[in-house]
Amino acid sequence: MGRASRVAGALPALGAACPAFAQDVPARYNLQAPVTGIAEQINDMHTLMLVICLVIFIGVFGVMFWAMFHHRKSRGAVAANFHENTAVEIAWTVIPILILLGMAWPATRTVIEMKDTSNPDITVKATGYQWKWGYDYLQGEGEGIRFLSSLSTPRAQIDGGAPKGEAYLLEVDKPLVVPVGKKVRVLLTANDVIHSWWVPAFGVKQDAIPGFIRDTWFRADKEGIYRGNCAELCGRDHGFMPIEVHVLSAEKYTEWVRLQQAATAAVEQASLVPQSPAL
Amino acid sequence: MAAVTHEQLHGHHPGPTGLMRWITTTNHKDIGTMYMIFSFIMFLSGGVMALTIRAELFQPGLQVVQPEFFNQLTTMHGLVMVFGAIMPAFVGFANWMIPLMIGASDMAFARMNNWSFWLLPPAAVLLLGSFFVPGGASAAGWTLYAPLSVQMGMGMDLAIFAIHIMGISSIMGAINIVVTVLNMRAPGMTLMKMPLFCWTWLITAYLLIAVMPVLAGAVTMILTDRHFGTSFFNAAGGGDPVMYQHIFWFFGHPEVYIMILPAFGIVSQIIPAFARKPLFGYASMVYATASIAILSFAVWAHHMFATGMPAAGQLFFMYATMLIAVPTGVKVFNWVATMWRGAMTFETPMLWATGFIFVFTMGGFTGLICAIAPIDIQVQDTYYVVAHFHYVLVAGSLFALFAGAYYWLPKWTGHMPSEGLGKLHFWCSIVFFNITFFPMHFLGLAGMPRRIPDYALQFADFNAMASIGAFGFGLSQLIFLVVVVKCVRGGERAAARAWEGAEGLEWTVPSPAPHHTFEEAPIVR
Numbered sequence: 001m002g003r004a005s006r007v008a009g010a011l012p013a014l015g016a017a018c019p020a021f022a023q024d025v026p027a028r029y030n031l032q033a034p035v036t037g038i039a040e041q042i043n044d045m046h047t048l049m050l051v052i053c054l055v056i057f058i059g060v061f062g063v064m065f066w067a068m069f070h071h072r073k074s075r076g077a078v079a080a081n082f083h084e085n086t087a088v089e090i091a092w093t094v095i096p097i098l099i100l101l102g103m104a105w106p107a108t109r110t111v112i113e114m115k116d117t118s119n120p121d122i123t124v125k126a127t128g129y130q131w132k133w134g135y136d137y138l139q140g141e142g143e144g145i146r147f148l149s150s151l152s153t154p155r156a157q158i159d160g161g162a163p164k165g166e167a168y169l170l171e172v173d174k175p176l177v178v179p180v181g182k183k184v185r186v187l188l189t190a191n192d193v194i195h196s197w198w199v200p201a202f203g204v205k206q207d208a209i210p211g212f213i214r215d216t217w218f219r220a221d222k223e224g225i226y227r228g229n230c231a232e233l234c235g236r237d238h239g240f241m242p243i244e245v246h247v248l249s250a251e252k253y254t255e256w257v258r259l260q261q262a263a264t265a266a267v268e269q270a271s272l273v274p275q276s277p278a279l
Numbered sequence: 280m281a282a283v284t285h286e287q288l289h290g291h292h293p294g295p296t297g298l299m300r301w302i303t304t305t306n307h308k309d310i311g312t313m314y315m316i317f318s319f320i321m322f323l324s325g326g327v328m329a330l331t332i333r334a335e336l337f338q339p340g341l342q343v344v345q346p347e348f349f350n351q352l353t354t355m356h357g358l359v360m361v362f363g364a365i366m367p368a369f370v371g372f373a374n375w376m377i378p379l380m381i382g383a384s385d386m387a388f389a390r391m392n393n394w395s396f397w398l399l400p401p402a403a404v405l406l407l408g409s410f411f412v413p414g415g416a417s418a419a420g421w422t423l424y425a426p427l428s429v430q431m432g433m434g435m436d437l438a439i440f441a442i443h444i445m446g447i448s449s450i451m452g453a454i455n456i457v458v459t460v461l462n463m464r465a466p467g468m469t470l471m472k473m474p475l476f477c478w479t480w481l482i483t484a485y486l487l488i489a490v491m492p493v494l495a496g497a498v499t500m501i502l503t504d505r506h507f508g509t510s511f512f513n514a515a516g517g518g519d520p521v522m523y524q525h526i527f528w529f530f531g532h533p534e535v536y537i538m539i540l541p542a543f544g545i546v547s548q549i550i551p552a553f554a555r556k557p558l559f560g561y562a563s564m565v566y567a568t569a570s571i572a573i574l575s576f577a578v579w580a581h582h583m584f585a586t587g588m589p590a591a592g593q594l595f596f597m598y599a600t601m602l603i604a605v606p607t608g609v610k611v612f613n614w615v616a617t618m619w620r621g622a623m624t625f626e627t628p629m630l631w632a633t634g635f636i637f638v639f640t641m642g643g644f645t646g647l648i649c650a651i652a653p654i655d656i657q658v659q660d661t662y663y664v665v666a667h668f669h670y671v672l673v674a675g676s677l678f679a680l681f682a683g684a685y686y687w688l689p690k691w692t693g694h695m696p697s698e699g700l701g702k703l704h705f706w707c708s709i710v711f712f713n714i715t716f717f718p719m720h721f722l723g724l725a726g727m728p729r730r731i732p733d734y735a736l737q738f739a740d741f742n743a744m745a746s747i748g749a750f751g752f753g754l755s756q757l758i759f760l761v762v763v764v765k766c767v768r769g770g771e772r773a774a775a776r777a778w779e780g781a782e783g784l785e786w787t788v789p790s791p792a793p794h795h796t797f798e799e800a801p802i803v804r
């Protein structure tokens with residue numbers, strides 16, 4: 001069970017050695033490897049915050065544990081009687097405010113950038129259903145393509161009747177396909193209850209709200225397969241409506257669009273044929 | 280007079296005996312005891328649900344429960360722990376200790392006090408009974424987000440009624456506490472001389488009065504959307520599902536502080552007692568508590584960064600949330616400064632209190648990280664958030680409750696709790712707690728969503744670890760049951776001042792505290 005993924009996780013070097021599968025090495029201890037500018041910024045901000053918190057943690061608890069070992073009654077400590085010190089109290093109110101200002105600055109820049117969904121190259125509408133996603137390409141190359149995307153992990157794997165595959169619960173029958181390096185705006189809505197469209201490697205999570213349209217965007221810098229989940233409790237199969245995004249080179253994307261459009265045309269043709277004799 | 284005193288010392292009192300005594304009692308100590316027994320039963324029920332969840336998540340795949348039931352368990356675990364275990368436990372502490380700490384003879388509204396407790400068992404029956412109705416219990420998460428909660432079966436209606444009843448109980452309890460604290464303090468006890476536990480509860484009581492009606496409104500709107508054709512949360516009828524979240528979290532965030540401020544109060548009583556040194560920065564503690572309470576009304580939408588608010592909204596709620604770190608930091612610094620150059624001993628209550636500071640602060644740090652809107656976009660609705668709020672609710676509220684229980688058990692029972700078992704309880708709890716919840720940070724960062732019954736394979740080992748820790752933590756809590764039962768039945772007699780450094784009016788009455796105390800108000804200098 002999961003031995004392959006465990007090995008892969010334990011050997012990040014293996015992933016680095018085969019770039020084609022690099023994005024398949026699952027994250028274990030930290031955020032997933034970022035493939036968009038926003039996700040990169042989030043990663044850096046998280047690392048910065050973690051370091052600041054760690055320094056404060058060591059400072060505060062260094063003092064506390066020092067006191068716990070040295071100011072013990074069993075070591076003959078006699079209690080002092082001080083109970084206030086205005087200077088110290090002002091200092092430990094003001095210094096944290098300054099630290100917070102330092103944290104707020106990069107965060108503010110990222111928030112504003114995340115919200116800028118203007119001038120997309122491609123616009124896709126994602127609709128949350130209980131329990132699958134639907135995608136409509138609304139604008140840009142591929143306009144008019146639409147399909148549903150549902151979990152493709154066989155039931156037997158979930159119930160334990162078959163060994164679990166590499167992408168267990170993170171694989172779909174028809175993934176979302178986008179070109180690399182292009183700004184993709186995602187419009188989100190839902191058909192029934194609230195869902196949430198989340199691809200960790202893109203730093204994108206946006207609720208899909210029935211009756212309303214929300215939007216978000218990403219620009220993937222690297223080709224590959226990226227996986228995510230529905231992130232808002234949406235009923236029984238909330239855990240079974242993953243998101244799979246294939247980021248392709250411009251040429252491969254054009255080829256994919258051509259195939260999709262040809263397939264759609266074929267279907268339309270086929271549906272027209274039986275009607276023609278009646279005409 | 281002498282005869283009365285004699286009678287008091289032996290705990291005799293006129294009135295019904297047996298079961299009727301407990302049903303009709305208006306005595307704050309009896310009611311406090313009942314609150315605590317009730318909350319411990321609910322704590323164990325919620326714990327069984329948590330362990331079932333962890334058993335399912337031990338391995339990838341579905342083995343123990345099906346997804347529908349799994350969602351019912353996560354929902355009910357949350358509701359039972361928040362409304363059944365943590366909140367009533369703090370009200371129990373307030374009932375027992377506030378009159379003793381301010382030198383009052385009882386709570387201000389003794390009969391209402393009885394009613395506010397006896398509303399809870401029927402509410403618990405509705406809530407737990409909802410598992411057995413057609414369709415089972417509500418499975419919409421403890422936050423009961425519309426429109427999912429509108430889809431639920433009749434278990435949802437039972438949960439709504441249970442929340443209404445528990446809300447009424449909380450509001451009555453809160454009014455009682457406000458009136459008692461403001462009107463029944465012993466002569467000479469000005470507000471700024473009041474023990475910090477009373478201060479934190481006074482502020483908490485105002486929060487309860489302010490926000491419980493908001494929750495009642497939110498769930499009532501769900502009820503009318505479900506049955507009476509309204510469309511508060513249905514876009515097709517002109518409503519908005521996100522409005523539910525705004526209303527819910529306007530209750531929900533102050534609720535978080537309702538569950539932690541009294542915990543701060545308990546810890547602020549215990550640290551000075553075992554450091555044998557007055558609390559550092561008493562006034563700043565009071566101001567910090569008040570500022571946390573006021574700020575708590577202006578941060579609610581940080582639970583909703585992923586709903587797609589405009590940038591200005593995200594920035595406002597991010598800044599406001601970050602500000603909360605300042606008064607919270609002041610509190611932690613004050614506790615550490617109280618310990619500094621004290622003469623400390625580490626009896627069980629002090630162990631729990633220091634454990635609280637250590638582990639709760641970790642939850643504070645992850646809270647700060649979650650406050651940063653872009654990072655929150657990544658960790659929202661993941662196990663990172665699950666780790667964060669268990670660090671503040673279990674290691675925060677629950678650990679402080681245990682600290683307080685060990686501290687005041689001598690006053691309640693007249694016997695010292697077993698130090699050996701108490702320490703065993705502490706060390707098992709803190710070790711297993713961290714084994715359970717620390718790996719959840721990694722799971723969340725790496726991308727595991729919360730509220731899912733099955734997960735991708737890369738999350739397998741940390742989930743197995745968390746499940747093992749959870750069973751250890753759950754079983755450790757039975758040690759507490761043994762300690763309390765032993766302490767009630769016998770043990771080393773406790774002196775009036777059970778702990779060497781303990782200060783306050785509650786330590787001037789005998790242990791166990793007689794049925795009636797401070798019938799003549801003490802004079803506080």
